[in-house]
Amino acid sequence: MCPGTGATGKPPTFTEVARRAQIIEAAIETIAEVGFAKASLARIGQRVGVSKGLIGYHFGGKDDLIKQVLIRVVEAGRAYIFPRVFAESTGPARLRAYIESNLAFMSAHRSYMVAVVEILRHGAFKTDSGLRVDGRDIDVAARLLHEELARLQGQGELRSDFDPGAMAVAIRAAIDVVPHRIILDPQFDIENYSREVALIFDRATRPSDTN
Amino acid sequence: MCPGTGATGKPPTFTEVARRAQIIEAAIETIAEVGFAKASLARIGQRVGVSKGLIGYHFGGKDDLIKQVLIRVVEAGRAYIFPRVFAESTGPARLRAYIESNLAFMSAHRSYMVAVVEILRHGAFKTDSGLRVDGRDIDVAARLLHEELARLQGQGELRSDFDPGAMAVAIRAAIDVVPHRIILDPQFDIENYSREVALIFDRATRPSDTN
Amino acid sequence: MCPGTGATGKPPTFTEVARRAQIIEAAIETIAEVGFAKASLARIGQRVGVSKGLIGYHFGGKDDLIKQVLIRVVEAGRAYIFPRVFAESTGPARLRAYIESNLAFMSAHRSYMVAVVEILRHGAFKTDSGLRVDGRDIDVAARLLHEELARLQGQGELRSDFDPGAMAVAIRAAIDVVPHRIILDPQFDIENYSREVALIFDRATRPSDTN
Amino acid sequence: MCPGTGATGKPPTFTEVARRAQIIEAAIETIAEVGFAKASLARIGQRVGVSKGLIGYHFGGKDDLIKQVLIRVVEAGRAYIFPRVFAESTGPARLRAYIESNLAFMSAHRSYMVAVVEILRHGAFKTDSGLRVDGRDIDVAARLLHEELARLQGQGELRSDFDPGAMAVAIRAAIDVVPHRIILDPQFDIENYSREVALIFDRATRPSDTN
DNA sequence: CATGAATGAGGTTTCATTCAT
DNA sequence: TATGAATGAAACCTCATTCAT
Numbered sequence: 001m002c003p004g005t006g007a008t009g010k011p012p013t014f015t016e017v018a019r020r021a022q023i024i025e026a027a028i029e030t031i032a033e034v035g036f037a038k039a040s041l042a043r044i045g046q047r048v049g050v051s052k053g054l055i056g057y058h059f060g061g062k063d064d065l066i067k068q069v070l071i072r073v074v075e076a077g078r079a080y081i082f083p084r085v086f087a088e089s090t091g092p093a094r095l096r097a098y099i100e101s102n103l104a105f106m107s108a109h110r111s112y113m114v115a116v117v118e119i120l121r122h123g124a125f126k127t128d129s130g131l132r133v134d135g136r137d138i139d140v141a142a143r144l145l146h147e148e149l150a151r152l153q154g155q156g157e158l159r160s161d162f163d164p165g166a167m168a169v170a171i172r173a174a175i176d177v178v179p180h181r182i183i184l185d186p187q188f189d190i191e192n193y194s195r196e197v198a199l200i201f202d203r204a205t206r207p208s209d210t211n
Numbered sequence: 212m213c214p215g216t217g218a219t220g221k222p223p224t225f226t227e228v229a230r231r232a233q234i235i236e237a238a239i240e241t242i243a244e245v246g247f248a249k250a251s252l253a254r255i256g257q258r259v260g261v262s263k264g265l266i267g268y269h270f271g272g273k274d275d276l277i278k279q280v281l282i283r284v285v286e287a288g289r290a291y292i293f294p295r296v297f298a299e300s301t302g303p304a305r306l307r308a309y310i311e312s313n314l315a316f317m318s319a320h321r322s323y324m325v326a327v328v329e330i331l332r333h334g335a336f337k338t339d340s341g342l343r344v345d346g347r348d349i350d351v352a353a354r355l356l357h358e359e360l361a362r363l364q365g366q367g368e369l370r371s372d373f374d375p376g377a378m379a380v381a382i383r384a385a386i387d388v389v390p391h392r393i394i395l396d397p398q399f400d401i402e403n404y405s406r407e408v409a410l411i412f413d414r415a416t417r418p419s420d421t422n
Numbered sequence: 423m424c425p426g427t428g429a430t431g432k433p434p435t436f437t438e439v440a441r442r443a444q445i446i447e448a449a450i451e452t453i454a455e456v457g458f459a460k461a462s463l464a465r466i467g468q469r470v471g472v473s474k475g476l477i478g479y480h481f482g483g484k485d486d487l488i489k490q491v492l493i494r495v496v497e498a499g500r501a502y503i504f505p506r507v508f509a510e511s512t513g514p515a516r517l518r519a520y521i522e523s524n525l526a527f528m529s530a531h532r533s534y535m536v537a538v539v540e541i542l543r544h545g546a547f548k549t550d551s552g553l554r555v556d557g558r559d560i561d562v563a564a565r566l567l568h569e570e571l572a573r574l575q576g577q578g579e580l581r582s583d584f585d586p587g588a589m590a591v592a593i594r595a596a597i598d599v600v601p602h603r604i605i606l607d608p609q610f611d612i613e614n615y616s617r618e619v620a621l622i623f624d625r626a627t628r629p630s631d632t633n
Numbered sequence: 634m635c636p637g638t639g640a641t642g643k644p645p646t647f648t649e650v651a652r653r654a655q656i657i658e659a660a661i662e663t664i665a666e667v668g669f670a671k672a673s674l675a676r677i678g679q680r681v682g683v684s685k686g687l688i689g690y691h692f693g694g695k696d697d698l699i700k701q702v703l704i705r706v707v708e709a710g711r712a713y714i715f716p717r718v719f720a721e722s723t724g725p726a727r728l729r730a731y732i733e734s735n736l737a738f739m740s741a742h743r744s745y746m747v748a749v750v751e752i753l754r755h756g757a758f759k760t761d762s763g764l765r766v767d768g769r770d771i772d773v774a775a776r777l778l779h780e781e782l783a784r785l786q787g788q789g790e791l792r793s794d795f796d797p798g799a800m801a802v803a804i805r806a807a808i809d810v811v812p813h814r815i816i817l818d819p820q821f822d823i824e825n826y827s828r829e830v831a832l833i834f835d836r837a838t839r840p841s842d843t844n
Numbered sequence: 845c846a847t848g849a850a851t852g853a854g855g856t857t858t859c860a861t862t863c864a865t
Numbered sequence: 866t867a868t869g870a871a872t873g874a875a876a877c878c879t880c881a882t883t884c885a886t
Contacts, residue, residue, distance in 0.1 A: 013848070037248065040876060051851050056878060058849090166407035173388035174381040181380060196377035204411040226866080251859060262868050263860085269866095273860060435869070459670060462855060473872050478857060480870090544670060588829035591814060592807040599806035618799035622837040648845080673880060684847050685881085691845095695881065 020058050020068070022048050027069050032111035036118040041065075066119055073112045080105045091157025092206045095171075096198045098145070102175045103194040113179040142172045149205075158205045171201055231269050231279070233259050238280050243322035247329040252276075277330055284323045291316045302368025303417045306382075307409045309356070313386045314405040324390040353383045360416075369416045382412055442480050442490070444470050449491050454533035458540040463487075488541055495534045502527045513579025514628045517593075518620045520567070524597045525616040535601040564594045571627075580627045593623055653691050653701070655681050660702050665744035669751040674698075699752055706745045707773075713738045724790025725839045728804075729831045731778070735808045736827040746812040775805045782838075791838045804834055 026047040031039040041052040041062055059065040084101040088094045106113045149164035174197045181188050237258040242250045252263040252273055270276040295312040299305045317324045360375035385408045392399050448469040453461040463474040463484055481487040506523035510516045528535045571586035596619045603610050659680040664672045674685040674695060692698040717734040721727045739746045782797035807830045814821050 015849080019849085041878095042876085052877085053852065053879090054850055056880095057851095062877065162410070163403065163407045166404045167411070169388060169392060169404065170385040170408055170411055173384040177380060177384035177387070192374060193377045193380065196374045197381055199373065200378070200381055200411070200415040203415045224866095230866085252861090253859080264862090264869070265867055267861065268868095437870080441870080463857095464855080474856085475858090475873065476871055478859095479872095484856065544668070584832070585825065585829045588826045589833070591810065591826065592830055592833055595806040595810035596803040599802060599809070603802055614796060615799045615802065618796045619803055621795065622800065622803055622833070626833040626836045646845095652845085674882090675880075686848070686883085687846055689882065690847095 016058065019050075019054075023050070023055055023058060023065070024068050024072050027065055028073070028115040029111050031069070031118050032114035039118075069115060070119060073109075073116050076109065076112065077102075077105055080108075091152040091155070092202055094148070094152065095158070095201060095205060098148075099171065099175065099198045099201060100194050103178060103190055103197070106175070106178050107190040107194075110179070110182055114183060117176065117179045142168050145171060156207065159207045162205060167201075167205065174200070227269070230261075230265075234261065234266060234269060234276070235279050235283050237261075238276055239284070239326040240322050242280070242329050243325035250329075280326060281330060284320075284327050287320070287323065288313075288316055291319075302363040302366070303413055305359070305363065306369070306412060306416060309359075310382065310386065310409045310412060311405050314389060314401055314408070317386070317389050318401040318405075321390070321393060325394065328387070328390040353379050356382060367418065370418045373416060378412075378416065385411070438480065441472075441476075445472070445477060445480060445487070446490050446494050449487055450495070450537040451533050453491070453540050454536035458544050461540075491537060492541060495531075495538045498531065498534065499524075499527055502530075513574040513577070514624055516570070516574065517580070517623060517627060520570075521593065521597065521620045521623060522616050525600060525612055525619070528597070528600050529612040529616075532601070532604055536605060539598065539601045564590050567593060578629065581629045584627060589623075589627065596622070649691070652683075652687075656683070656688055656691060656698065657701050657705050660698055661706070661748040662744050664702070664751050665747035702748060703752060706742075706749050709742065709745065710735075710738055713741075724785040724788070725835055727781070727785065728791070728834060728838060731781075732804065732808065732831045732834060733827050736811060736823055736830070739808070739811050740823040740827075743812070743815060747816065750809070750812045775801050778804060789840065792840045795838060800834075800838065807833070 023044065027039065027044045030044045030047055034043065041055050044065075045052045045055055055062075055065060059068065081098070081101045085094055085097045088097045146165050146168035149158065149167055152158045153160050153162075153164060178188075178190060178193070182190075234255070238250070238255045241255045241258055245254065252266050255276075256263045256266055266273075266276060270279065292309070292312045296305055296308045299308045357376050357379035360369065360378055363369045364371050364373075364375060389399075389401060389404070393401075445466070449461065449466045452466045452469055456465065463477050466487075467474045467477055477484075477487060481490065503520070503523045507516055507519045510519045568587050568590035571580065571589055574580045575582050575584075575586060600610075600612065600615070604612075656677070660672070660677045663677045663680055667676065674688050677698075678685045678688055688695075688698060692701065714731070714734045718727055718730045721730045779798050779801035782791065782800055785791045786793050786795075786797060811821075811823060811826070815823075
């Protein structure tokens, strides 16, 4: 029905892949700029100079486009963050790397994060088993962090007297608030915030005998 | 044109004050339940058995109603939180009281917080100088917390080697994420989370020579 | 959500009943005139000088409006036809009354029938168990006729050597073709056709020993 | 501009004739299957694996394609029915052959008839002088039957006390209802219906002194 | 001969808003 | 005070059509 969705047997054209990416980027920027509610297809189309009809041609509809936006951002984030985290070996170093690489990514791709926050806050794509887009768990971040914290606790890499679930939520909150904060205060200094947050959670999780 | 807004000279009648409050409550519950996007005036009106026309009569329009919702929630929150914070004298105790009373208020008024989060994430009411509703600073929470942390630092009530601005943002983030988290996970245990968050920020701010 | 649908407890206003009837009539005439496919809500609204928005206000949507049209026509038809049929006692007389009253109704309400034919041919409202609108069997005509023919056969009121099912279909066909024929040939003489059809099926069903 | 329409001087190539036929068949099947309203060019193209652009190339547009469908079906029907009718010599035999060959053709080409019914009911191609496609009379069936009945009456081959026009309409109705009936009731037994209808109209038209 | 890409019109639906009663 | 009635804008979606390649 619509091309490039994998539904048809034919591989997507080069031009088409480019257009899709272009539209996805336009959607991200538009949502980040004017908010989800006002990011109509017409407005998104205007940004790249295409008609709203074309979006219907390349994507199944608005829902599909939004899905692709989420997938795009999540994948870009993972590609950035994962290597930096797993390059570290000790617990505190990993946690620091996690926080700092998350915030560095946000700093580098402000509109990406703003857009995702906008989308998720609109409650789209919420199912009974969490936040899912085409079967992929978009809310996986907190869960993965939870598991990693618990694992590091078990290995004695982090102090044992905190609840890893609550800690994961608090850490993700400190990270995820940034897009929102940027909207409220364009002067917000992410680098400074990054250092401070890393320090806060370092103090809250570092085993007492290390430094 | 519309009563009770201060625009007319006449004081609002009792009936009117009650109706306005009733509608504001209905708006809060509706938004919390079905989300901002689907909270049409008709739906809000249905909840209290009032026509949408009447909402237009009592409020200038949807925007005005939403403003009143924000004001209502902010004031209710302050009335709950402020006394509990200022009942404490030491820095760490105040911070703990701040975090715990905030979360206790959320626990007691889930729909209030969910509604506010829904509204704010829709980007309404953002001005160049932050989040303002009829001149009142809705985002004042972080700023007040920032100032209070700085003051306590200056008095030696809290350790001096953290940035109070960043700390305030992180603390607010840990608090404000709760409504969102509730939506994602209805099983979320606020009381446990409250204790853990208080502990995290206690460790991050308590002067080294106290306990 | 929308008034007069029986969903709300309140009884529909007089004005509202009138408007609904007015819009239903307009829909019938519009569909009869320009065909189902081109009978947009805007066009229907134009005919009575109301906005398409109002149709959405009085009816749940286009589907609901179409349903109401069907119900309206079917009920009007029954009210006309039933008494005339059951006023007769012998088999041949009943059949003649059935055919003639059907065609007389069509003659009197051409647009009604044209509209229904238009709607039904669009395949709307077809379910596995026939043609249903809100649980009512719209295609009941052929079935009722089938049963009545079989009953009259059993009583010796009609000859026994025809298949009542096939006969019912042929009779309904001769009746239901009229709206279509009117469209093709506005000069079509229903009265003459009515007599001829009654005669055709009289000859095909009258017991051999009667006259 | 578009080939094979007779507009250009060049004769249509073999490939082109084949493609056109292929697309026409696809259109017939698609319309029969999903209905006229949902038979978009894209969908029709999918069925034979060609792009909708190609349809625009081979036909002037959707209207033209639909015209070709009608012409195709009418011609196929004639080729089937005419020889069978004119193989009979007596009036009653001809009429029986007419009815039965019509219904046999429908039985053998259900999608052809369903498609035509779908198309005609959409009111396309109606002109002041009946149903015309490129000057050809699509609704000729009833007229031809009318004339033939009148001719046979004049020759004493059929009884003289019926109106041949009304009779023709009733007969065509009994025939044309079948596609519709098939849609409503997939179990519909055409062969049985065919016999019964032939009998009905035999009784209505056979001269009283023959058997 | 054939396709993919792109447009723009038209349709339904939802809603905030206004107005007469 | 309060309501029902009505409007009009804006959104999404589908599709026939056109065009460059």
